């Protein structure tokens with residue numbers, strides 16, 4: 001209780017926290033200050049890919065931490081190079097810029113698109129088209145990219161040069177591309193904060209075609225969907241896309257701050273010395289942890305993610321009190337019939353299961369390796385809470 005009072009006194013009031021202080025955990029189990037245990041179906045919002053205090057991740061991080069924790073980007077270090085190589089080999093992308101968060105990964109993507117367009121077509125071609133109901137971060141530029149007005153209201157003026165298309169509406173994307181001097185398109189294949197809304201594969205392929213026809217960079221925000229979460233390495237792979245830029249963060253680090261902007265062939269040489277940078281970007285400890293995560297996002301793990309995702313959807317789709325189940329793999333949105341999502345989350349918490357909300361939905365983002373029995377018993381709690 002004391003921690004919660006001190007938090008109210010000293011921490012800026014930006015978060016609506018649950019009245020729970022977490023102190024420890026192991027795998028998909030977390031423990032609060034009173035010793036109450038929970039099954040974690042949120043993974044710190046898609047971050048702890050292999051759960052809490054995962055052995056291999058902890059070992060990799062600790063080894064690096066006690067060897068060389070930071071150097072600045074004036075020198076070469078191995079973990080960031082290894083990680084970049086792994087990401088490029090998994091995706092066919094050519095270059096990686098490391099930052100510390102999803103918002104920074106998107107900032108980098110936006111800079112790449114603007115510089116690419118400025119050099120090829122002139123700097124007036126600066127507009128980044130994103131989708132309504134999207135979420136791309138909290139910096140003033142990524143807020144401008146975010147297609148939800150309520151985030152914008154009291155922070156004007158935001159960075160200019162953004163427009164928002166209707167999701168899953170190719171005609172609207174075409175209309176904006178025909179009327180605006182565009183540099184790039186940035187979108188989530190599944191809108192996470194927007195309520196786990198899935199973009200149709202046909203739509204995504206249509207957007208890719210329009211972008212290619214106009215030489216406008218296609219940038220996919222994989223901050224929440226990436227690194228195995230949806231049952232493929234990146235969510236764009238379900239639709240067979242070949243984006244020009246991919247931004248990612250969250251689960252990449254497994255619990256330490258990291259963001260990455262992956263740049264494909266077309267724009268691989270756009271960023272030159274001095275164009276971008278970050279003191280902590282590519283930090284060896286964060287990268288060593290990420291190497292241990294990415295090395296274990298194997299085809300077998302992805303198959304497991306798909307199977308567990310199917311189990312969740314099968315269990316919930318006809319359960320009493322459920323109107324709709326959306327998402328892919330272990331990224332799940334549940335629209336309750338009559339109850340509010342936050343009431344369902346509260347009931348789950350009381351019964352020892354941590355879930356999230358996203359708009360009017362309950363959102364599940366469990367660890368990619370959550371044990372089957374733990375998932376099944378948490379689902380029994382969730383089914384009861386939804387009914």
Ligand code: PLP
Pocket residue numbers: 100101102103104106135136137138188192193221222223224225249250
């Ligand atoms: N993009 C997406 C799709 C996200 O879900 C988020 C965070 O929820 C962000 C960007 C911003 O990431 P960060 O909070 O690490 O800056």
